[in-house]
Amino acid sequence: MNPKRERIIPHKRGLLPLSTSSSTSTSSSSLTRSKVHKAINPSAVPAIIQLQKPVFSSLNATIEKEEEHKQENKRKRYATTLEDNNENTNKVIRIEFDSSQAPQPFLEPELAQRIIEARRKKRIEEESEKEDVNKDATADLNTEREVRRRAAQRDYGRLRSSLRLRKYHYRSIPQDTQMAPQKRKAPNGAEVSSARRNNVSQPNGQRQNNDINAPHPGAQQAENFGIVLREFYPPEMSNARCEAYNNGTLERPVDTLNRAYAETDPIRKEIKPRNAVVHWFKGDLRLNDNRALKMASELAAKNEIPLVCMYIMSPQDLTAHCSSPARVDFTLRNLRVLQRELGTLDIPLYIETQERRRNIPERIGELCEQWGASHLFANIEYEVDELRREAKLVRLLADKGIAFETAHDSCVVTPGALQSQQGKQYAVYSPWYRAWMGYLHQHGDHNLRVLEPPGKNHESARSHFGDLFDSQIPGASENRRLSDEEKQRFEKMYPEGEQEARKRLDEFITTRVKEYSKKRSMVDGQYTAILSPYLASGVLSARTAVSKAKDANGGYLDGKNASLASWISEVAWRDFYKHVLVHWPFICMNKCFKPEFTNVTWEYDTDLFTRWTEGQTGYPIVDAAMRQLRHDAWLHNRNRMIVSSFLSKDLMIDWRRGERYFMETLIDGDFASNHGGWGFGSSTGVDPQPYFRIFNPLLQSEKFDPNGDFIRKWVPELSDIKDSKAIHDPYGRGAGAIAQKAGYPRPIVEHAASRVRALKRYKEGIARDKP
Numbered sequence: 165m166n167p168k169r170e171r172i173i174p175h176k177r178g179l180l181p182l183s184t185s186s187s188t189s190t191s192s193s194s195l196t197r198s199k200v201h202k203a204i205n206p207s208a209v210p211a212i213i214q215l216q217k218p219v220f221s222s223l224n225a226t227i228e229k230e231e232e233h234k235q236e237n238k239r240k241r242y243a244t245t246l247e248d249n250n251e252n253t254n255k256v257i258r259i260e261f262d263s264s265q266a267p268q269p270f271l272e273p274e275l276a277q278r279i280i281e282a283r284r285k286k287r288i289e290e291e292s293e294k295e296d297v298n299k300d301a302t303a304d305l306n307t308e309r310e311v312r313r314r315a316a317q318r319d320y321g322r323l324r325s326s327l328r329l330r331k332y333h334y335r336s337i338p339q340d341t342q343m344a345p346q347k348r349k350a351p352n353g354a355e356v357s358s359a360r361r362n363n364v365s366q367p368n369g370q371r372q373n374n375d376i377n378a379p380h381p382g383a384q385q386a387e388n389f390g391i392v393l394r395e396f397y398p399p400e401m402s403n404a405r406c407e408a409y410n411n412g413t414l415e416r417p418v419d420t421l422n423r424a425y426a427e428t429d430p431i432r433k434e435i436k437p438r439n440a441v442v443h444w445f446k447g448d449l450r451l452n453d454n455r456a457l458k459m460a461s462e463l464a465a466k467n468e469i470p471l472v473c474m475y476i477m478s479p480q481d482l483t484a485h486c487s488s489p490a491r492v493d494f495t496l497r498n499l500r501v502l503q504r505e506l507g508t509l510d511i512p513l514y515i516e517t518q519e520r521r522r523n524i525p526e527r528i529g530e531l532c533e534q535w536g537a538s539h540l541f542a543n544i545e546y547e548v549d550e551l552r553r554e555a556k557l558v559r560l561l562a563d564k565g566i567a568f569e570t571a572h573d574s575c576v577v578t579p580g581a582l583q584s585q586q587g588k589q590y591a592v593y594s595p596w597y598r599a600w601m602g603y604l605h606q607h608g609d610h611n612l613r614v615l616e617p618p619g620k621n622h623e624s625a626r627s628h629f630g631d632l633f634d635s636q637i638p639g640a641s642e643n644r645r646l647s648d649e650e651k652q653r654f655e656k657m658y659p660e661g662e663q664e665a666r667k668r669l670d671e672f673i674t675t676r677v678k679e680y681s682k683k684r685s686m687v688d689g690q691y692t693a694i695l696s697p698y699l700a701s702g703v704l705s706a707r708t709a710v711s712k713a714k715d716a717n718g719g720y721l722d723g724k725n726a727s728l729a730s731w732i733s734e735v736a737w738r739d740f741y742k743h744v745l746v747h748w749p750f751i752c753m754n755k756c757f758k759p760e761f762t763n764v765t766w767e768y769d770t771d772l773f774t775r776w777t778e779g780q781t782g783y784p785i786v787d788a789a790m791r792q793l794r795h796d797a798w799l800h801n802r803n804r805m806i807v808s809s810f811l812s813k814d815l816m817i818d819w820r821r822g823e824r825y826f827m828e829t830l831i832d833g834d835f836a837s838n839h840g841g842w843g844f845g846s847s848t849g850v851d852p853q854p855y856f857r858i859f860n861p862l863l864q865s866e867k868f869d870p871n872g873d874f875i876r877k878w879v880p881e882l883s884d885i886k887d888s889k890a891i892h893d894p895y896g897r898g899a900g901a902i903a904q905k906a907g908y909p910r911p912i913v914e915h916a917a918s919r920v921r922a923l924k925r926y927k928e929g930i931a932r933d934k935p
């Protein structure tokens with residue numbers, strides 16, 4: 165046994181007054197911890213503990229001192245104070261514990277003082293916040309009271325008295341009456357809408373509002389059509405609120421996290437390693453090239469304490485984030501591999517299900533305390549919920565004397581690192597890509613450095629954290645469960661594990677990549693890497709992917725081999741969309757990158773939407789793609805573009821419903837890439853194709869599936885059509901009889917007419933907010 169390691173196990177270096185033998189208990193870690201708690205629980209023993217430097221020298225002495233203060237403790241039962249005893253050169257610190265509270269972990273006195281001061285400051289801040297009415301004005305629309313108050317002002321107020329307001333007032337507004345513009349007679353007798361009178365726009369016939377706390381006029385429709393999940397989120401925000409994020413009136417979530425770090429920095433810096441270091445796995449299900457895991461592992465090794473890993477599954481989170489059953493299954497399968505591989509390093513992977521996502525930060529705090537962990541590490545996820553949760557966790561843990569450190573890991577270049585010459589975030593891919601490339605030329609040594617997996621724990625970790633090694637992988641929640649047949653299918657198509665990801669990457673880069681630059685858009689064969697499930701779940705890092713491609717390209721990121729360079733530039737799109745998400749966080753709140761596009765008048769026809777999801781539109785290429793999506797939980801990029809354009813422009817259906825459907829179906833669902841792709845397809849996003857460039861599904865079909873092989877594979881009703889022209893448009897090109905006999909539908913819309921409608925609606929929509 166490593167003698168040094170022996171020394172730093174807290175109870176063995178005299179920090180904790182307990183004698184435990186690693187061989188005496190089946191789950192000595194939890195037992196140790198619970199005994200420790202009992203031993204230091206002020207309700208069980210001392211209410212006042214004299215701590216001296218070196219701090220936790222002897223419990224007996226502490227108990228004696230405690231007796232002296234017993235009476236005083238009774239009086240101040242609920243107080244938590246800290247006093248310096250200046251008479252003592254060793255700076256005696258007296259901490260009075262609130263004996264009704266959970267036991268406090270042992271802390272260095274200075275740290276304890278800082279924590280107490282931070283708590284006091286926080287209390288003062290909270291008090292002043294309550295009184296700060298202005299704060300209310302910028303708060304998120306997340307309280308019922310706020311929503312109702314706002315409703316009482318403006319248009320909704322008129323309806324309010326006649327409606328029974330329940331949980332949220334919007335729910336109660338009948339669709340036909342909601343936000344209908346008020347009419348009055350113009351002098352010439354013509355009807356004039358109140359909106360025009362007030363010189364405000366009317367998206368979907370509704371009134372636009374410049375109040376950042378008012379919902380968007382189309383909020384009710386977005387809710388009714390399943391775009392905004394009101395169970396978890398406030399109503400769709402106004403466009404003015406998006407602008408408030410852009411102009412800095414509202415804080416971006418990434419800045420909220422940064423502020424949490426800045427404000428807790430003095431506390432976190434002081435935190436010394438204790439019993440364990442924890443790594444929290446989220447969307448980084450791998451051991452290799454994992455920055456936060458590496459940091460955790462190094463800190464644990466340096467201090468010769470165990471590394472503990474955990475994963476928290478929240479069914480509520482999965483629902484709120486529309487995670488697909490295929491993606492959940494893939495996650496669970498990868499966790500199994502991860503747990504096995506960590507086990508070989510004597511590192512436990514503790515897995516827990518937390519039904520309510522709100523409870524996650526508190527629960528993590530409890531677990532860290534239970535394990536005596538001083539440091540928690542995780543990689544940053546850039547979605548809004550996650551950034552805000554992490555900001556909360558940084559403070560909550562700092563308050564407990566635990567440092568929560570995060571790493572930028574999922575992008576090759578960290579979001580925020582690239583700015584235009586004017587100091588702005590890029591919103592167009594090409595200049596961004598040049599900057600990305602330039603950055604990597606300068607910082608490649610760091611940004612493309614592939615990290616080693618974590619080192620092995622000392623074997624004593626098994627006795628200290630024995631029960632954690634037995635942690636069970638949960639099953640998928642009922643609404644995310646696959647059938648047995650689907651499970652087997654996906655297991656075969658997307659085997660789990662890092663090894664599989666690396667095998668695919670190597671195979672692609674060494675052989676299949678050759679045709680990539682020429683054929684990557686063709687849908688009639690497999691010309692792309694199909695690595696997106698692995699990248700999206702973090703089973704493979706983008707850094708590793710780019711770094712290996714660069715090596716294969718003789719050290720070049722661009723140029724030389726056109727296919728490898730082109731593939732690297734595709735992986736860069738993934739970075740690009742994450743950068744966009746961080747800078748324009750409202751896209752994660754059901755808004756378009758260009759909010760004015762929310763003013764376009766969309767259709768909300770559930771029947772048409774279902775025809776699209778089921779691949780029954782009468783457009784063979786669209787139907788083939790949508791059927792493949794259901795079957796494979798994956799789709800070629802070109803097909804994603806075709807079907808997203810078809811939904812938003814040919815059917816004129818609010819594209820955000822399609823965005824959600826993709827997330828609920830794809831195995832590689834990734835918010836930033838999915839939103840970015842939908843923004844492109846619907847021309848509402850960053851760097852989109854202009855709205856007036858509308859994909860013609862027939863031309864796309866002929867170009868990217870010239871012989872119709874892809875269509876025949878996925879639309880068996882058309883497999884008897886041998887003609888390579890007719891297959892793309894059976895009813896228009898003489899194969900209608902075959903199609904009809906096989907029950908294949910006629911086109912549900914006429915493309916030429918739809919195109920005209922789309923052009924008109926887009927033009928009107930984006931003009932609405934203009935003065």
Ligand SMILES: Cc1cc2nc3c(=O)[nH]c(=O)nc-3n(C[C@H](O)[C@H](O)[C@H](O)COP(=O)(O)OP(=O)(O)OC[C@H]3O[C@@H](n4cnc5c(N)ncnc54)[C@H](O)[C@@H]3O)c2cc1C
Pocket residue numbers: 684692693694695696697699700734735736737738741799800801802804805808826830832833834835837838839840841842844845
């Ligand atoms: C409407 C729409 C929705 C999309 N939704 C997602 C999604 O939820 N998750 C997702 O990972 N990708 C999404 N994409 C991007 C792209 O379609 C997939 O990444 C790609 O099809 C994955 O296949 P591959 O691994 O064989 O790609 P390859 O061509 O081999 O590319 C390698 C990797 O580069 C990245 N990549 C390639 N193209 C893009 C792109 N246009 N945008 C972002 N990253 C890219 C992916 O991580 C991909 O795995 C979407 C695109 C559109 C148009």
